[in-house]
Amino acid sequence: MHSIGTEPYIILSLVLFLMGAMGVLMRRNAILVFMSVELMLNSANLALVAFAQQWQQINGHVFVFFVMTVAAAEVAVGLALIVNIFRERQSINIDDLQQMSG
Amino acid sequence: MENLPLLVPLVILAPSLGAIVNFFFGAKLGEKWSGFIGCLAAIFAFIISLLLLTYVTGTDGSAAVVNPPLVDGWLRIESIGLEIPWQLRVDSLSVTMMLVVTGVGSLIHLYARGYMHGDKLYPRFFAYLNMFLAFMLILVTANNFLMLFVGWEGVGLCSFLLIGFWWDKKQPEGWKNSNAARKAFIVNRIGDFGLLMAMFLIFWTFGTLDFYKAGELPNTEAKYLVGWREHNGLLDHADKAEHNGDDAEGAEQAEQTDDGHGAAYVCESADQTAHDADDAQKKKSTTSTSDAGADAHEIDEAHETESEHGAVNPLGSDIRALYCDNHHFDTDYLGVFGQTQERFGQGETVDFGGFQLAFDDVIFLIALFMLLGVTGKSAQIPLFVWLPDAMAGPTPVSALIHAATMVTAGVYMMVRANVMLWELNHGGYVIGLIITLVGSGTALMAGYIALGQWDIKRVLAYSTISQLGFMVAAVGIGAYVAAMFHLVTHAVFKALLFLGSGSVIHGVEHGHHHAHSHSHGDNHDDDHGDQEFDPQDMRNMGGLRKRMPITYITYLIGTLALAGIFPLAGFWSKDEILADAWYEGFQLNELSGFIAFGILLVAAAFTAFYMWRQIVLVFFDDARSEAAQQAPESNGAMLLPLVVLAIFTCIIGFINVPKATPIFSNIYETYEFKHFLEHSLLSVSRGHSLDFNLLIAGIALGLGIASIVVAHNVYKGKGLARGNRDQLERHASSRVAFRLANARLYWDEIYGNLLEQPFNRLASFFADRVDWDFLHNYFHDSIIKRGFDSIAKLLGQPFDLGIIDGAVNGVAWLVQRLANWMRGLQTGYVRLYAVVIFIGVVAVILLMLTPFLQNMLQSGS
Numbered sequence: 001m002h003s004i005g006t007e008p009y010i011i012l013s014l015v016l017f018l019m020g021a022m023g024v025l026m027r028r029n030a031i032l033v034f035m036s037v038e039l040m041l042n043s044a045n046l047a048l049v050a051f052a053q054q055w056q057q058i059n060g061h062v063f064v065f066f067v068m069t070v071a072a073a074e075v076a077v078g079l080a081l082i083v084n085i086f087r088e089r090q091s092i093n094i095d096d097l098q099q100m101s102g
Numbered sequence: 103m104e105n106l107p108l109l110v111p112l113v114i115l116a117p118s119l120g121a122i123v124n125f126f127f128g129a130k131l132g133e134k135w136s137g138f139i140g141c142l143a144a145i146f147a148f149i150i151s152l153l154l155l156t157y158v159t160g161t162d163g164s165a166a167v168v169n170p171p172l173v174d175g176w177l178r179i180e181s182i183g184l185e186i187p188w189q190l191r192v193d194s195l196s197v198t199m200m201l202v203v204t205g206v207g208s209l210i211h212l213y214a215r216g217y218m219h220g221d222k223l224y225p226r227f228f229a230y231l232n233m234f235l236a237f238m239l240i241l242v243t244a245n246n247f248l249m250l251f252v253g254w255e256g257v258g259l260c261s262f263l264l265i266g267f268w269w270d271k272k273q274p275e276g277w278k279n280s281n282a283a284r285k286a287f288i289v290n291r292i293g294d295f296g297l298l299m300a301m302f303l304i305f306w307t308f309g310t311l312d313f314y315k316a317g318e319l320p321n322t323e324a325k326y327l328v329g330w331r332e333h334n335g336l337l338d339h340a341d342k343a344e345h346n347g348d349d350a351e352g353a354e355q356a357e358q359t360d361d362g363h364g365a366a367y368v369c370e371s372a373d374q375t376a377h378d379a380d381d382a383q384k385k386k387s388t389t390s391t392s393d394a395g396a397d398a399h400e401i402d403e404a405h406e407t408e409s410e411h412g413a414v415n416p417l418g419s420d421i422r423a424l425y426c427d428n429h430h431f432d433t434d435y436l437g438v439f440g441q442t443q444e445r446f447g448q449g450e451t452v453d454f455g456g457f458q459l460a461f462d463d464v465i466f467l468i469a470l471f472m473l474l475g476v477t478g479k480s481a482q483i484p485l486f487v488w489l490p491d492a493m494a495g496p497t498p499v500s501a502l503i504h505a506a507t508m509v510t511a512g513v514y515m516m517v518r519a520n521v522m523l524w525e526l527n528h529g530g531y532v533i534g535l536i537i538t539l540v541g542s543g544t545a546l547m548a549g550y551i552a553l554g555q556w557d558i559k560r561v562l563a564y565s566t567i568s569q570l571g572f573m574v575a576a577v578g579i580g581a582y583v584a585a586m587f588h589l590v591t592h593a594v595f596k597a598l599l600f601l602g603s604g605s606v607i608h609g610v611e612h613g614h615h616h617a618h619s620h621s622h623g624d625n626h627d628d629d630h631g632d633q634e635f636d637p638q639d640m641r642n643m644g645g646l647r648k649r650m651p652i653t654y655i656t657y658l659i660g661t662l663a664l665a666g667i668f669p670l671a672g673f674w675s676k677d678e679i680l681a682d683a684w685y686e687g688f689q690l691n692e693l694s695g696f697i698a699f700g701i702l703l704v705a706a707a708f709t710a711f712y713m714w715r716q717i718v719l720v721f722f723d724d725a726r727s728e729a730a731q732q733a734p735e736s737n738g739a740m741l742l743p744l745v746v747l748a749i750f751t752c753i754i755g756f757i758n759v760p761k762a763t764p765i766f767s768n769i770y771e772t773y774e775f776k777h778f779l780e781h782s783l784l785s786v787s788r789g790h791s792l793d794f795n796l797l798i799a800g801i802a803l804g805l806g807i808a809s810i811v812v813a814h815n816v817y818k819g820k821g822l823a824r825g826n827r828d829q830l831e832r833h834a835s836s837r838v839a840f841r842l843a844n845a846r847l848y849w850d851e852i853y854g855n856l857l858e859q860p861f862n863r864l865a866s867f868f869a870d871r872v873d874w875d876f877l878h879n880y881f882h883d884s885i886i887k888r889g890f891d892s893i894a895k896l897l898g899q900p901f902d903l904g905i906i907d908g909a910v911n912g913v914a915w916l917v918q919r920l921a922n923w924m925r926g927l928q929t930g931y932v933r934l935y936a937v938v939i940f941i942g943v944v945a946v947i948l949l950m951l952t953p954f955l956q957n958m959l960q961s962g963s
Binding site for chain 2: 021024025026028094095097098099100101
């Protein structure tokens with residue numbers, strides 16, 4: 001139990017988060033962007049669990065459950081949107097979706 | 103008894119209520135009830151006046167001032183010290199007027215019920231009549247000039263309304279009626295200007311408009327008061343010398359004229375009495391004067407009845423006693439006439455801001471302006487011209503307003519102001535002479551014009567003017583009691599004559615309808631405008647003696663009274679004026695006396711002549727028209743007032759029988775009316791008291807009878823039909839004189855040419871040249887319009903379009919540019935937005951971490 005400290009988890013979480021963020025900013029495929037968002041959420045989850053472990057507090061665990069619930073709901077809604085967008089224009093390239101430009 | 107004056111507001115209230123009821127509900131009430139209410143209001147006021155008479159006689163001439171409830175204070179402008187309470191005055195003079203107004207007024211109301219029968223505006227007529235009574239009673243009960251003025255204008259308004267009562271008749275008569283109304287109103291405005299000026303001067307000079315303040319005795323020199331002072335040794339030497347040998351009152355006059363102020367209030371005795379006066383009474387009087395508005399009423403006990411026992415000093419209750427301080431008292435506590443009495447001839451000056459005038463001169467000016475007011479209201483030269491035209495009104499109106507009451511308001515006011523006139527006359531001013539000239543000139547002129555008139559009412563109108571001239575002349579020679587006496591008797595017999603003439607006109611009119619009943623409707627008021635037939639023209643009458651016997655007898659009594667035939671009312675009053683004039687002229691060598699005596703004697707002869715001419719033309723001989731032939735006697739409602747007035751005409755003259763009259767002075771108390779009035783009129787106590795003068799009475803009576811005989815011989819049996827010339831016109835010697843009289847001496851034409859035409863020309867000059875050409879065409883069009891246009895253009899082009907619109911449009915342009923630039927930021931690329939959010943989040947986190955990082959760096963280093 002005492003073999004590994006909190007730091008490696010946090011570093012892993014940071015790496016995952018940065019990867020997710022890069023994915024969100026760089027990828028054009030909506031599905032991949034979506035997946036990157038999930039990655040970021042889960043990195044945050046990891047950090048929460050790590051800290052909860054460190055401070056022996058239940059709050060972090062509770063947050064994680066909430067985040068997972070919200071993520072699940074988000075996936076449902078998001079995928080539904082993407083499916084509909086694809087049906088509409090046979091593409092899920094987010095750079096094509098710029099009707100709102102000024 | 104002491105509380106009786108509290109009833110005086112009812113005298114005004116009753117006719118006011120009658121007027122209001124008839125105004126608003128008259129049409130619903132119907133003719134019967136509307137007339138009933140009008141008469142009831144008048145009779146109620148008459149009964150109250152009788153009660154007030156019992157108060158004045160019962161308390162031996164007390165004067166009371168009443169503040170009616172609800173009208174507290176009335177008018178107050180503190181910045182200029184103006185405070186005018188709504189106070190009603192009950193003294194012998196106002197009660198006399200109240201009795202005349204309500205007594206004659208009641209009878210005329212009763213008469214009008216018959217005369218106006220069938221008129222479509224019947225309720226309105228009674229509303230106006232009641233309104234007139236209310237205003238007339240305000241006029242005579244007023245205790246200050248402003249209230250008098252309210253009444254004065256009010257009766258003027260009612261006069262206007264009633265003269266023009268038949269304004270909607272068939273043309274041109276409708277126009278004639280409304281023109282007559284407007285003429286009366288406008289001419290009276292000129293007189294009112296005089297009264298207003300007099301009021302302004304009075305207020306400036308005296309600081310008050312009250313006749314007498316509450317608690318002030320109008321006549322501190324009344325015989326009973328002097329007697330009391332003498333009895334108690336309070337009379338100083340000057341007074342004593344004057345009142346020694348009082349038995350021969352006539353002889354004392356010469357002394358008094360030399361020393362008009364001999365009888366002025368003696369401060370010493372008053373001072374003494376002030377201390378004697380019991381404290382409670384003193385306190386009461388003080389509060390009542392200083393705080394007049396606060397009390398619901400104050401009654402001034404002019405004197406106690408036990409004065410002859412010496413129990414209470416009658417002067418102790420006079421306001422003067424309270425403010426007496428070592429031979430000097432503050433006149434500010436007195437009313438206008440009290441102040442005049444004390445301040446006249448003391449060499450005071452009155453400051454008018456820019457200039458100063460002697461006090462006595464100011465009083466003279468006031469009297470002159472007042473005289474102008476009198477010439478308007480009482481129809482004297484030069485403002486009498488409205489009265490003959492005023493006959494356009496219904497006959498009861500002529501009787502009530504234009505013969506008995508309203509036109510005597512001027513005489514009443516001058517008698518009320520007798521202190522001023524007396525002081526002026528005895529201070530070397532010619533006001534008496536001026537008034538005498540106006541009065542006797544009017545009497546002669548109007549009497550002369552009446553000789554040549556055909557209209558039955560017009561004769562009476564000029565007769566009224568003439569008799570008012572008698573009264574004014576009496577005031578001019580200082581015979582105030584005689585003026586009031588003639589006012590009373592004239593009110594009775596002239597009302598009788600007017601009502602009689604109304605009865606005649608009514609009868610002739612009905613006779614005319616009867617004669618043409620198939621061609622005319624029976625509507626009373628539509629047929630007044632008949633153009634071919636004039637029911638007022640005496641040439642259409644004749645022989646009415648048999649058709650209208652009661653009207654004839656009463657009319658005859660009135661005529662004889664007016665002609666001054668013994669022993670009817672007119673004989674006594676006219677004789678008293680003549681006797682006073684004779685005394686002033688031949689005993690005292692006053693010019694005004696000579697003038698009045700000479701002119702009035704001629705006027706009296708004229709009076710008898712034109713009245714008998716009227717009697718002959720109307721009642722004698724045979725009927726000269728179908729209408730007169732079939733004229734019926736009037737109904738009972740009209741005859742009853744005639745009979746009552748005829749009875750009063752016979753007896754009213756006995757109220758003032760002179761001393762030493764054969765037979766009559768044994769039956770009646772002599773100079774009863776004079777002693778009654780003495781309590782209100784200072785000058786009466788200072789004046790003389792004449793014995794009956796058989797010579798003058800004989801001359802006047804002989805002249806009257808001679809005139810009647812001449813008139814009878816001239817007109818009887820001559821059948822003066824329409825189209826025929828008057829008897830006087832047939833004779834070359836009197837032709838010019840008759841035509842002048844018939845043309846009314848061209849007064850209207852003279853005024854028309856001298857005043858009206860220049861006035862109209864001036865008006866059209868102002869309208870056409872000044873207003874239209876200059877103001878409208880030049881000033882308005884060229885200057886104002888053009889200037890306005892250029893200013894508008896200046897404001898419109900550079901200012902509004904340039905600056906205002908520029909600013910607004912500039913802001914809009916700016917916003918547009920900004921928005922255009924900012925549009926570019928919205929690319930629509932989701933990833934770009936994400937980057938921006940990312941950068942933002944990082945920035946926020948860095949910001950939050952800044953202190954933490956700083957700490958780390960510091961601790962690290």
